[in-house]
Amino acid sequence: MAGDVSVNFDMITAAAHRLKGHARRTPLLSSPFLDRIAGRRVFVKAECLQHTGSFKFRGAWSAITALPDTARGVIAFSSGNHAQGVAYAASLKGLSAVIIMPRDAPAIKIANTRALGAEVVLYDRALEDRDALGLALAAERGLELVQPFDHPQVIGGQGSVGLEIAQQAQAEGVEAAQVLVCCGGGGLTSGIALALEQVAPLMQVRTVEPEGFDDVAQSLATGQVVENPTRSGLCDAIVTPRPGALTWPILQRLCGPGMVVSDEEALRAMGLAYERLKLVLEPGGAVALAAALFHGDDITGEAVIVTASGGNVDRPVFMDALAMGDADANR
């Protein structure tokens, strides 16, 4: 994205326009049982129902439809939700997509990304330089790089979630609320915050991260970008090492204070989403719901809105959540 690194509200409305009829307008769900646990009304923006099982399709479609007509294809580094979003968006748009993945990525993720129409290029984490490989391929084939969060059009696309939240909350009679967003690199959070700043100024966006990966919460608290010491965890979708160069100034200006939940709380939230909403959430997509349910003392207002940002979870982990959440089923 050489040169243009600004993101503004107009880019969000333009992205929302391009997404219309292509991304799903996911429902804002609720349950009296969850309200009772949280001690307030809880509204869940079910982005796990988005194409490819996460909000990532929005940013990918936004970025791909903003490319010049001369673009030959796209390239992305990801073994997760971003990979699937980019692969599917490119395939719907009739563009080729190359996804660079580590050779030891789960076979099912490689197969899914291929099935969505992408060419998967595998690299060896120990022996190869991922970025050099990707840049060489991009130059050789004339491919445009789609970053997972530090990309203005990606942030613009994720911001469409904020526009929908504002409309759907208003239809429920909610004008003022804290909006808890599952936060990795901050693309979704910053997009939602930019959207709500304009269309629902009484809403306050707060980041939610898993324990041990609270780089954004600490960065917001200290005013300095803080990096996580560790790199992998249960909430794999959101264990980014630090906020992005583009997203951080937006997060700092509009969001906070950051919230932190335990892995166990994320699993319990998954069990309750299964029981009360009939949704499949992945751990990283359940942290905001976990914060609403189990950290209510740290929240203000009669209603709280949370993103359920993805549902791509391996079966053994989901079964753990069902087993762990069993006690909560009777709450």
Add this chain to the structure above:
Amino acid sequence: MAGDVSVNFDMITAAAHRLKGHARRTPLLSSPFLDRIAGRRVFVKAECLQHTGSFKFRGAWSAITALPDTARGVIAFSSGNHAQGVAYAASLKGLSAVIIMPRDAPAIKIANTRALGAEVVLYDRALEDRDALGLALAAERGLELVQPFDHPQVIGGQGSVGLEIAQQAQAEGVEAAQVLVCCGGGGLTSGIALALEQVAPLMQVRTVEPEGFDDVAQSLATGQVVENPTRSGLCDAIVTPRPGALTWPILQRLCGPGMVVSDEEALRAMGLAYERLKLVLEPGGAVALAAALFHGDDITGEAVIVTASGGNVDRPVFMDALAMGDADANR
């Protein structure tokens, strides 16, 4: 109820009007992975996302909002989805609800129904006459009986699913398709069929039932009401013994031929709905998807629409589905 036992299209549009802003307009979902298995486009009407986890809320709300202002409360016989739908609809409407359940119903179902605001009256299956008990209570307290399917306003409410299917399918460019509906007593199926007859005449409604409980398929095939020999099974939501007195003439006029799937196919469909749609389905709510995925040779057309009618499933059964469907995850 007494006297008026006709159901017509106007009752469906009137019910849809009363439901607006109260029932959820559930999404029509799809996945390229499911399309590939089915060999055609598959659209899934996700009624498991309805309030209380099944379409039953629609019929309950429709019936309750059609009561005269003098009504003091409602009564229903059910230990399942109908109970929760009636309890929640009554509570939102500020009416009392009595739900008659067998004393050996699962504790969680009794607790859920109570938590939704209903008074649960337990009876002993071996020693007490459920109907006599219910009628005595209804007379004593002036309560209106809400039948699970043989009730015009209930069928009218369920028919709102058909109106939404027609609109949502049209938005996807689909005007002609077979519409497969999970069928117990036939309230949902007959309501959808009456709606589509008017607004989408190129759609053909077909019932789907589990093996051993194919009373409707057999009744449609023979032209005579046939009864199931057995009474309980995995697909508990739809193991009704025979089509209803009100629903049968509608089913006979508008629906068929009926389809039948195995319990194993229902479980595999649950596993694929988890994997590809991020939805929690119960076995009885997954039979229509199972028919679309595994009985494609018996279906015509480039697209098929299925109801995913409920998601209230006990955790051990859901875990069985996840284990069984594992092989399908790589398809």
